[in-house]
Amino acid sequence: MKKRILFTTIFRPFSKPGKYNLPGDEKFLDYFSNRLTREPGLFVLHDNHPTVAPHLIAANIDADVTVLETPTIEEFKEELGKGYDIVAITFLTLHFPKLMHMVAWARKLAPEAKIVIGGFGTALYDLDRLEVDGVCQEEGIGYMRKLLGQSLKDPVEHPVITFDIGLRVGVQHPGLPKKRVGILVNGFGCPHACEFCSTSAYFGRKHVPLLGTGQALLDTMVRYEREAGVKDFIIYEEDFYLYKRHINDFIAAARGHGTLFSYGCYATIKALSQFDIEDLVDSGLSHVWIGVESIESPFNKSMGRPIREVFEELQRYGVTTTGSIIAGLDHHKRDNLRGEFEHLASLFPSTVQISNLIAGPGTPLRERLAQENRLIVDQLLIDSHLYSDQVVHPEFGRGELRELIFQGYDYIYETIGPAVYRMMKTWLEGSRNLRRSPRERLRARGELLARRAAAFRPLFLDTFDFLPNDAVRAAVKECVAEMEADVGPPDEQALATARLFRETFESEVRRLEREGPHVYEPPTRTSRYAGRGGTFTTPAVPMTPIKRPFDVNVERLRRA
Structure with missing residues (x-):
């Protein structure tokens, strides 16, 4: 009979300061708004990146596996009552206090289960005090296969793991375009x-x-x-x-x-x-x-x-x-x-x-x-x-x-302006150069880049006053003008999308003035892998807005 395994991340909330969180911890779950496009305006990108390692392992071991991502502590405790043979928790260093709390609940509610911990947090010293049954400090698929007695020579199949990228303001104002991206390790x-x-x-x-x-x-x-x-x-x-x-x-x-x-x-x-x-x-x-x-x-x-x-x-x-x-x-x-x-x-x-x-x-x-x-x-x-x-x-x-x-x-x-402008400008330059290439595939890629640049253009057609200063506004206007000369004027759909961006930005500024800034907790995501190759995923719970600040300066937006 196959073992039943629960893989779980650390529990939420992340935005509630206390013994488990510092103010702003929820931002570290969003690679774009906290890092790659960390900007004070409304052009910031947002993603809700899945935890990749548990999915890779789950898809490559002979077991019935549930992957639980960012649950509440109550959801984690409920899951522990479902008769798992192994409870595996992945964590980062800053989440060690939460890990200790989860290990204690696992011992109490699933006393027969083996507890395994993994992730970069296992680089910490003195983990013996946790009294867990296993610490994975190596490649996870091999580690779990050894634990289960499975052959290390079994082939590895990469599961399909995707996430969406869009504007951060789109979380509060649904309906803006998003891009779906696949993750490959x-x-x-x-x-x-x-x-x-x-x-x-x-x-x-x-x-x-x-x-x-x-x-x-x-x-x-x-x-x-x-x-x-x-x-x-x-x-x-x-x-x-x-x-x-x-x-x-x-x-x-x-x-x-x-x-x-x-x-x-x-x-x-x-x-x-x-x-x-x-x-x-x-x-x-x-x-x-x-x-x-x-x-x-x-x-x-x-x-x-x-x-x-x-x-x-x-x-x-x-x-x-x-x-x-x-x-x-x-x-x-x-x-x-x-x-x-x-x-x-x-x-x-x-x-x-x-x-x-x-x-x-x-x-x-x-x-x-x-x-x-x-x-x-x-x-x-x-x-x-x-x-x-x-x-x-x-x-x-x-x-x-x-x-x-x-x-x-x-x-x-x-x-040099917002990141989304820099992307658009780079795509426009690449499209011009690649479309002149003697190589057919590169010419086709040039056409692809032209479409990408044109897809970003509506974001800037009617939002110049939301840019940080006159120099950046001039640079963005020049890029938009160059695009019109290169790929033609925006069509009716692009103009309608431009109006949507303008209305969304204005609505967000009004909301910020009225309600104050918000942060967003990630949803709980549950995926199940029925042995190697079989998988189904339950729908994600929608993000819930919670009233606490993130980096948007309303006064700065007014001055712009």
Whole structure:
């Protein structure tokens, strides 16, 4: 008889300050509004990203599995009464107090079940005090297969996992356009071994492949299209282009397939420098996250072509980019950190991430800083996140870097405009260049980019006064005018959509003035996997607005 397994994330709410949450914790569940498009205006993007690992594991073990995402504690307790053999809880470091609470309830309500914990939070020390039955500190599919006595040689099948991206204001005002994206996990870990990198440390500075060949990756994309109608993907792999043989196999497979798939990925300058960017675009590259880290990047992964040259070439081909930097590196001072923000803005990345230096458990950085007596020892676990102070820096007082990081986000927004404008401008430039290519697939991709840019145009046709300043307004107007000369004037449907955006923005400003800002808790999502290959999912519960602030400044909107 198959084992019954419950995989669960940490419970919500996340927006209620107390012993489990700090104010603003709910923002960390939204990659776009908290990180990549962290902006003070109304052009901010939003996503409700699923927890990927439990789905990957559930689809590849011989068991009856329920995956429970962001339940309330009452929903978790109710689920515990359904007779599970194993209760597996995934968590991050800042959620450790919640984990302890869930383990206690699991012991009480499911005393016969084995309790297993996993996720990046397991890099913490002294987990023995939890008295759980297992701690997964390795690749999860293999770990669970060993626990169940299943063969490690069984093939791995990637489940279909999707999420939607749209404007954050669209959560409060439904009806705005959204984009559905598929998630693909190609592998784990990274051999670059940057001293700050928690994921590299977690997997022992080794690469653990999941989809073994480029053909297998393309076959998975084809299955997504067939089962979910999805042709756009985000590929999770620490440095996708590092593995040249695998990528050449994927490029060849993609060229031989009729569908124009598009994907975003993570890559280093070192890995990108191995390839002709045009070949990568031909394979479907549409977005890439590059760790810029610093003007004076001391990391091996930054070796290769000049970083500005790479960003400019990517943009010529219509590839949107994420540029990320770290504040608080050893060489940072008050008089050079502003230069980091200026350098990042000059690269014109479509989205950005600015993080504090994080010395995660198990990393060489943490070991070095411990020897230098530079770790903040009284930091609460629930304050362990992208912007928290973990390191004593000789140039900055406690909390100062966090405020400078937020100023850096504002500087990016006020200097080069909202992220959605930067995306549109990049697509427009790429469409012009690719449509002149001698390669048929690239010309077709140029047409695809033209349609994407045109789809974003209605957002800006009647919202110029919501942009941050005159310089940005002029840049956006110029881009819209160039698009009209290139692809023609907006049709009636585009004009109607423009009116919808205008009305939505005005309505949101009135609502903010009347009711105050809101934050949004994620829904509870329940998925069931009936052994390998079988799955069904219950509908998600709609998001519930809760009255607490997020980063929209009404006075600033009025001044704009």
